[in-house]
Amino acid sequence: MNLDDRLKEKGIVSNELLGGQFERMATYKTDGTLRIESTPDFIAGIGWSPGQTIVLQNWDEICRLRDFLNGLVPIPVSKQEEGYLERATA
Structure with a gap:
C-alpha cells in the first residue's frame, strides 16, 4: 500500500505542510472540509499540549x-520591526 492509498x-x-519543522498542516478531506492544524508541543512531565484546529466547512468558505489571502500584500520588513518594537516597549 502506497502513501496515496x-x-x-x-x-x-491532499496534505500540505505549512511553516517549518511540521509546525502546521493543511488537510483537504473527502468530506469537503479544509483543516488547518498546529502540531502540539510535548512538555516533559506533562505530555502533549492541546493543538489548535481551524475547520473550513465547505468550498465556499x-x-x-x-480570495482574502490573495488580496493581502506583504508588510515591509522595516514596518514589521517597528510593530515588534512598539509591542515590546508598551
Whole structure:
C-alpha cells in the first residue's frame, strides 16, 4: 500500500505542510472540509499540549479564505520591526 492509498483510507485528498519543522498542516478531506492544524508541543512531565484546529466547512468558505489571502500584500520588513518594537516597549 502506497502513501496515496493510506491517505485515501483516512479520507484525505491532499496534505500540505505549512511553516517549518511540521509546525502546521493543511488537510483537504473527502468530506469537503479544509483543516488547518498546529502540531502540539510535548512538555516533559506533562505530555502533549492541546493543538489548535481551524475547520473550513465547505468550498465556499475555502474560496472566501483564498480570495482574502490573495488580496493581502506583504508588510515591509522595516514596518514589521517597528510593530515588534512598539509591542515590546508598551
